[in-house]
Amino acid sequence: MTGLLELVGVGREFPRRGRAVPALTDIDLRIARTSFVCVVGASGSGKSTLLSLVAGLDRPSSGEILLDGNPVLGPGPDRGLVLQSGAVYPWRTVERNVAFGLELLRIDRAERARRVAWYLEETGLTALRSALPKQLSGGQRQRVAIARALACEPDVLLLDEPFGALDVQTKEDMQLFIRRVWRDTGTTVLMVTHDVEEAVFLGQRVVVLASDPGRIAADITLELPEERELAIKRTPEFLELRARVEDLVRTFHQHAG
Template structure:
């Protein structure tokens, strides 16, 4: 289980996060949303071990998070694939660092190439791929190390609408196939409701949890679910929570725990 207990972060004298508590159970897909200034990316950087919290603690399966580690895979908006490596060698990169044998690396790379639909592009360089395909490579590379938690920082923010929706369907299918725990931050409420089993809403200045909305939609989702009354009601609920600074302030002052 991933646990955040009273996590806060200041930059100089400016608080970015305040008293954030959250539990993410194994196999869950949790999305974090909030307006500008809610500290979404800061929160993910702390969980990834790239930033230390100014207060509170993050633990994974009871062990404190004190820095980056292979048990947490991180994918950002840019994807950050290695331009000089082919698709298959990008996916194999983390496996080389873990010291897997060549046969183990090949077997795992082959599986993730098939799972992500990248098999036809295995020997292509990133410059030969579309934006969506490059993000698939980044996600496959992170998952190939079989992390306990996959951390996603607005991974589809730079994509056009159609590609973004294709990637949402792809990501949810990969999550169902692998059972990986996912914590994702996004500014896109529709994306959060479509992907997540729960949506955590952050208030701004400083970032703090104001609500946790369970997403009671079918486990098998395609894009048609976005047109259903249940989906539209959930999206409106989350949007209203983001737009309610007074309510968010009152909730944040009580140290809301998710």
């Protein structure tokens, strides 16, 4: 597989009390096209910093980030971003939220409508197309945010703890949902989470970050079947992988509390 997204020696420092404190150091990461990669780590490991660097909302202090061989210089629709809060436009209906990125492009109305309809159907939002975000549940709002990012046909979908604020049942629904959407759209997913079970269930690969400063502690390719039901979470293979990753996260989280 070809490397789609490449991080080469990426580091990010933040000034604190006159000194430069590193949040991320020496990140080397290569993400293949159409893969699903999860990044786990305790809080303070720089997970979200990593994602905003890839999104182009922040610039690395050292190293470089390449998408398809081109350096990332700023944010753009080729790297869709979904945040924990969803950050949907509260004054726009579901449909117009999904259409936002397309409205900025010069494509004709019919084409836009066709695409929006497809993504609404894919994300199960067709019946809610005219609803305002305030009428939606937390899970539905995340679906809107995901559909909105996907409608721009991103090369990579960046997910920053997208299900972190949801209750356990909704979260599991959303995990099945994102697996299906990933396969149906053929996009590449880079997801950050602190939930190891979620990372192991969703990813083909799990990257463990160590804290203080954030750096790559382990990179594990998961030998799990491609077709995954929730029941897989109870199998010995899954539980063993999960325990392995959890131990890694704990080991590299020295500065607890």
